[in-house]
Amino acid sequence: MESTIPVHPNLTLRMWRDLTPLPFPLRPANKTSPHVLIIGGGWASIVDHITSQIAGALWEYPPAVCGQHEGKVSLEESKRWSMVSYHCYAAIAEDPELAKKSGIEMKQGRFYFPTRLEDDHEQYCKMQEIMASGVKGFRRYPSFDLENQNVIAKNQKIEDMYEIDSPMIDSDQGMQWLMKLVQDKGGLLRSETIHGALLEQESELLERFQADVIVNATGLGAQELAGDDTCYPVRGALVRVVNDGLHFPRVTQAHTVSADVSGAANEIVFIVPRSDNTLLLGGIAEDKVGDTNLILDSPVIKEMRQRCVDFIPLLENAKLHPSYPLAVGLRPFRGGNVRVERELRKSAKAGNGKPSRIVHSYGQGGAGWTLAFGCAADICTLVEEAIADAPPRSLADDATKQASTDKEPKHDQPLRARL
Numbered sequence: 001m002e003s004t005i006p007v008h009p010n011l012t013l014r015m016w017r018d019l020t021p022l023p024f025p026l027r028p029a030n031k032t033s034p035h036v037l038i039i040g041g042g043w044a045s046i047v048d049h050i051t052s053q054i055a056g057a058l059w060e061y062p063p064a065v066c067g068q069h070e071g072k073v074s075l076e077e078s079k080r081w082s083m084v085s086y087h088c089y090a091a092i093a094e095d096p097e098l099a100k101k102s103g104i105e106m107k108q109g110r111f112y113f114p115t116r117l118e119d120d121h122e123q124y125c126k127m128q129e130i131m132a133s134g135v136k137g138f139r140r141y142p143s144f145d146l147e148n149q150n151v152i153a154k155n156q157k158i159e160d161m162y163e164i165d166s167p168m169i170d171s172d173q174g175m176q177w178l179m180k181l182v183q184d185k186g187g188l189l190r191s192e193t194i195h196g197a198l199l200e201q202e203s204e205l206l207e208r209f210q211a212d213v214i215v216n217a218t219g220l221g222a223q224e225l226a227g228d229d230t231c232y233p234v235r236g237a238l239v240r241v242v243n244d245g246l247h248f249p250r251v252t253q254a255h256t257v258s259a260d261v262s263g264a265a266n267e268i269v270f271i272v273p274r275s276d277n278t279l280l281l282g283g284i285a286e287d288k289v290g291d292t293n294l295i296l297d298s299p300v301i302k303e304m305r306q307r308c309v310d311f312i313p314l315l316e317n318a319k320l321h322p323s324y325p326l327a328v329g330l331r332p333f334r335g336g337n338v339r340v341e342r343e344l345r346k347s348a349k350a351g352n353g354k355p356s357r358i359v360h361s362y363g364q365g366g367a368g369w370t371l372a373f374g375c376a377a378d379i380c381t382l383v384e385e386a387i388a389d390a391p392p393r394s395l396a397d398d399a400t401k402q403a404s405t406d407k408e409p410k411h412d413q414p415l416r417a418r419l
């Protein structure tokens, strides 16, 4: 059976080398340090939940359980980004105090399959890639024995399963922690909505914010800001139940059956524990549905919850989280998938003939937490190139170059920007 096993030697962002969770920058800013305007950093509020808070925030090797990948380039890049993130999360989770503060933990994630993986070429190749990727705790259970366990319902069709140590993030806590960290490192937060195409107002924005470069990280907002009409929402939802061990034995591992394995987008099983005694039950992936008007009694939500109970019958007795029982959000997908790329068009208004100073990071779809640090690492490089007015390259060109350098592993490639 053919499989292209990637090697990920070029960790472009490494915790403690390029990035620290300490409340000051690794390299102090000085008068000549450039200023970066990031639009859409995601203001974490307990009242208004943004997509990044709503997320199940389980790290998954791409493509994710709720993921869909249209572009091959993007899928390959996503694998690289996901591994950069994996190692950053693992480093954070290793320190108990930091893990507690950030809400980032490593727990067992279990992935179930209705057929032997040898009979599912795509999934078999994915498993091989995971084995070779550097993730920790890989263990496979071929001929998964439903009779000899007491968690999964015996009537489920499961023939195979593997588990890995997966980062799982309490996204409410994680967002608050990240926001505080950004501020502690000198970032200034401002609440404002930008309207219209960024390219049209690039010079005004740079001047108004005294910035040298703009990073567009607005998720679905990129439809308007980047004039990208390939952006579209995929609606998702998670029922939140209390996982304190009183109503059913505490679930401490993630249990998932992916959409492409079950054969239908709305047959996903996504059961993920959080650090704060909450268990998330999901999921759904409703293509191009752009509203969040779902309630606990909506048929699709009832079916989703029932699917999880059918999978783990002990959840029958689960009690809803009293203050926040249902999270509904829109995954920011994009045709061709993730865009981590400089603006390729020139700013007509700026009129100086120089390349645009806009850098895009959007379209992370159902995998924003999985890809976060990896995308950020590439964005740092693109920001430096934009400030140097170097000509922009398309994501596809970059990916081709990356593929050829991956064949000749280079270790410890330093990142110029220090965070």
Ligand SMILES: Cc1cc2nc3c(=O)[nH]c(=O)nc-3n(C[C@H](O)[C@H](O)[C@H](O)COP(=O)(O)OP(=O)(O)OC[C@H]3O[C@@H](n4cnc5c(N)ncnc54)[C@H](O)[C@@H]3O)c2cc1C
Residues within 6 Å of the ligand: 039, 040, 041, 042, 043, 050, 051, 052, 053, 054, 055, 056, 057, 058, 059, 060, 192, 193, 194, 195, 217, 218, 219, 220, 221, 222, 225, 235, 236, 237, 238, 327, 328, 329, 330, 331, 332, 361, 362, 363, 364, 365, 366, 367, 368, 369, 370, 371
């Ligand atoms: C139910 C559900 C489950 C998920 N589960 C997972 C998971 O298990 N693992 C995983 O990795 N990912 C998961 N995701 C996906 C993840 O949540 C997204 O990929 C991620 O949150 C996208 O982050 P973002 O910063 O691009 O977008 P957002 O979090 O939406 O942030 C965009 C920010 O830009 C701001 N903005 C937008 N337009 C403008 C404008 N015009 N001017 C100024 N600001 C603007 C918004 O206010 C917001 O603050 C899930 C998503 C959902 C909905």
